[in-house]
Amino acid sequence: MDKDLVVVLSSVGFTNKEAQVYIALLSLGAGTVQQIATLSGLKRPIIYVLLEGLIQRGYVSEIPGKKIRAFQAMEAATVLRRLQADVTNFIQYLPIFKTLGNRGESRPKISYHDTKEGILNVYEEINHDSNPFFVTSYVRLNAHFPGIINRWIKAHKKDFQKKIRGTHIVPDDEGELPYARDYLKLNQQVRIWPALRGARMDFSLYGDKLAISSLGEKPFVVVVKSVDVVSALRPMFEVVWEDAEDIK
Structure with a gap:
């Protein structure tokens, strides 16, 4: 394991063992925990503890639906945005982290x-994506956060x-309109869609990813990270956009 990368992560808030995981x-x-143990050289009991901490901080997530528990790290760019300390060294090593993250198989x-x-x-x-597409509710998001x-x-x-x-499709509710008008002033595309009233799920397309949120x-x-999935769904999002209404 590259010790320089461990040092860089340690300098921005990770412990040495968290960095290894x-x-x-x-x-x-x-x-899996066994695979992490093999690659990092750490014992399985401590890895479970470290994973829980990394999950709570949003740097690691558990993959659902697996018979044996499996985990996945968030992309290094996400870690970078969350850090508030000096990130000069981290930026210098960011391309290495991205390369490591792209070694997986081509499946989603x-x-x-x-x-x-x-x-x-x-x-x-x-x-932070340059062209995100949202089917969302500002009011619902604001209620949770x-x-x-x-x-x-x-x-x-x-x-x-x-x-x-960004492109935003939101419910036809009065509470959404002040936020929608603020986004319109910022060169965002926003329309209302009456069919979204009462919906409790958000959908977002960005880059090669689809995010499905239940709030x-x-x-x-x-x-879901998949070019094929995003390519298949974008035309459907665009059909909804055409059916949605401009804000008066």
Whole structure:
């Protein structure tokens, strides 16, 4: 295992053992505790403890539907955005982390997030994409994460996000309109769709990923990373966009 990468992660908030687990998962693409132990040299009992901590911080997610528990690391760029300390060394090594994360098989990668930190990490990733497509509810998001919409609107006003041009489809409800009009002023495309009234699921396309969010009593987000899936679904999103109505 590359000791320089361990040192870099340790300098930005990871313990040495957390860094070893994170790097092992990036290298594997997705892996079991036994696979992590083999690659990192750590004992299985401590790996379980380390994984729980990394999951709570939103840096690792458990893959659902597996007979043997398996885990997947969030992309290194997401870790970078969450860190508030000096990230100079991390930026320098970011291409290496991305290379490690891309060594998996070509089949879709599915990750599941049900912690507050994990869910917010996904939404932060979506909001940094250059051309995201949302089928969402601002009111519902704001109810779960108070103030989050205004925070994103403020972020979009900053220079580094002015090139982001998102497409938003939201329910035809009065509570959605103030946020929708604010996004329209920021060169975002926003329409209302009456069929979304009462819906409790959000859908987002960004890059090569689909995010499906359930914001009910027990919120969670499932992220599917697949060019084929996104290519197949984008025309369907565009049909909904054509059926949606401009905001008056």
